[in-house]
Amino acid sequence: MLKRFSGHQRAAHxxxxxxxxxxxxxxxxxxxxxQLKWLLDALGGSEVTMFLHRVFAIILIFSFAxxxxxxxxxxxxxxxxxxxxxxxxxxxxxxxEIFGGAARDILWTFKLVKERPRFGKYDWVMVADIYGMPxxxxxxxxxxxxxxxxxxxxxxxxxIFGVPENPALFFIARTIHAGVSFFLVMxxxxxxxxxxxxxxxxxxxxxxxxGLMSKIRAKYEHQNWIDIAEEVKVEKTEKxxxxxxxxxxxxxxxxxxxxxxxxxxxxxxxxxxLRIGDSYLxxxxxxxxxxLLIYYIVLSVVSIIRGVAKSV
Amino acid sequence: MNKVMIIASVxxxxxxxxxxxxxxxTVSELKGEYIPKWDKIPPPEKQELYEKSxxxxxxxxxxxxxxxxxxxxxxxxxxxxxxxxxxxxxxEEREERGEKS
Numbered sequence: 001m002l003k004r005f006s007g008h009q010r011a012a013h014x015x016x017x018x019x020x021x022x023x024x025x026x027x028x029x030x031x032x033x034x035q036l037k038w039l040l041d042a043l044g045g046s047e048v049t050m051f052l053h054r055v056f057a058i059i060l061i062f063s064f065a066x067x068x069x070x071x072x073x074x075x076x077x078x079x080x081x082x083x084x085x086x087x088x089x090x091x092x093x094x095x096x097e098i099f100g101g102a103a104r105d106i107l108w109t110f111k112l113v114k115e116r117p118r119f120g121k122y123d124w125v126m127v128a129d130i131y132g133m134p135x136x137x138x139x140x141x142x143x144x145x146x147x148x149x150x151x152x153x154x155x156x157x158x159x160i161f162g163v164p165e166n167p168a169l170f171f172i173a174r175t176i177h178a179g180v181s182f183f184l185v186m187x188x189x190x191x192x193x194x195x196x197x198x199x200x201x202x203x204x205x206x207x208x209x210x211g212l213m214s215k216i217r218a219k220y221e222h223q224n225w226i227d228i229a230e231e232v233k234v235e236k237t238e239k240x241x242x243x244x245x246x247x248x249x250x251x252x253x254x255x256x257x258x259x260x261x262x263x264x265x266x267x268x269x270x271x272x273x274l275r276i277g278d279s280y281l282x283x284x285x286x287x288x289x290x291x292l293l294i295y296y297i298v299l300s301v302v303s304i305i306r307g308v309a310k311s312v
Numbered sequence: 313m314n315k316v317m318i319i320a321s322v323x324x325x326x327x328x329x330x331x332x333x334x335x336x337x338t339v340s341e342l343k344g345e346y347i348p349k350w351d352k353i354p355p356p357e358k359q360e361l362y363e364k365s366x367x368x369x370x371x372x373x374x375x376x377x378x379x380x381x382x383x384x385x386x387x388x389x390x391x392x393x394x395x396x397x398x399x400x401x402x403x404e405e406r407e408e409r410g411e412k413s
Binding site for chain 1: 320325326329347365380391
């Protein structure tokens with residue numbers, strides 16, 4: 001087996017994902033109270049849900065600040081190790097590798113080119129996750145902070161621009177916060193489906209939990225990484241395709257399509273932001289999304305326990 | 313060195329969450345009263361500010377809706393492409409080992 005992720009990377013993924021998933025679980029009913037009334041009631045009403053949302057926001061901010069600084073310091077002190085991300089991503093050769101790799105990878109998927117591009121430790125989808133998720137989490141932290149301290153923020157804006165304190169800024173921050181969170185829900189469900197519900201990985205891809213990846217899998221997915229990866233002596237457990245993964249994969253891709261339909265039925269309502277009217281499809285999509293997010297939390301907790309036991 | 317990095321990161325993270333922890337209960341108790349009210353703004357400025365804010369809100373709403381629509385379509389397409397890609401990778405891996413996929 002090859003050592004794929006460090007203890008800190010696994011912890012960052014686990015804490016970030018649990019707090020992020022809980023923020024989505026508690027945030028969606030606040031955004032769509034009509035469609036997710038059952039969950040709002042189950043959580044104890046809007047006030048309790050809002051309080052829980054804030055508690056998990058604090059955990060997310062803690063993990064964001066901790067891991068951001070830790071990884072920057074680690075990179076500065078130890079260099080990039082076996083990672084293919086050069087100069088924190090600010091490198092033309094790296095950008096070319098990722099964009100060119102993405103194009104050739106898609107062509108290979110549809111059998112339009114014979115050979116799949118060779119990737120290093122992180123391929124283009126992973127790079128999109130590594131940069132995209134924290135960037136969107138940062139937008140959420142900023143807009144969430146504006147909503148948490150609206151008067152302070154409005155005072156700062158009024159002093160800088162010489163205008164009166166404007167209540168609309170709160171609502172605009174809320175609209176952006178809600179919009180980005182809806183996008184994140186779709187992105188997380190897609191991310192999880194691709195990584196955990198595909199053949200050979202179902203019911204869970206353990207590499208982010210155990211920190212290990214088999215050599216044979218790395219040979220197909222990260223050819224340029226194998227030679228520089230650290231090898232560890234751990235027995236590999238063989239995984240065979242479970243037919244359930246095709247059924248579940250199809251159901252969840254159907255769910256992603258349903259969720260993707262929601263922005264098309266949204267209408268703008270001035271300061272109230274984006275709203276959706278009565279739609280059974282939207283209610284089903286949102287309800288199922290909530291159940292999936294709860295399932296992912298259970299899956300993450302069980303997997304991290306198994307992963308830690310395996311890697312010790 | 314690792315301990316120094318951990319301690320520095322923990323201190324930075326604690327500083328980052330300090331204002332949120334100290335205000336978590338206060339925010340709930342205020343129940344929305346912490347947002348300044350329109351009627352607190354002097355009348356000569358209120359009309360212009362309200363109109364400008366309304367326009368900005370509608371622009372933000374409409375832009376966000378378009379971005380969400382584009383993002384939703386991209387996510388659906390990428391999810392399908394990636395699912396097919398991993399299916400192909402798995403199939404090739406099994407074929408090379410001489411097993412049926």
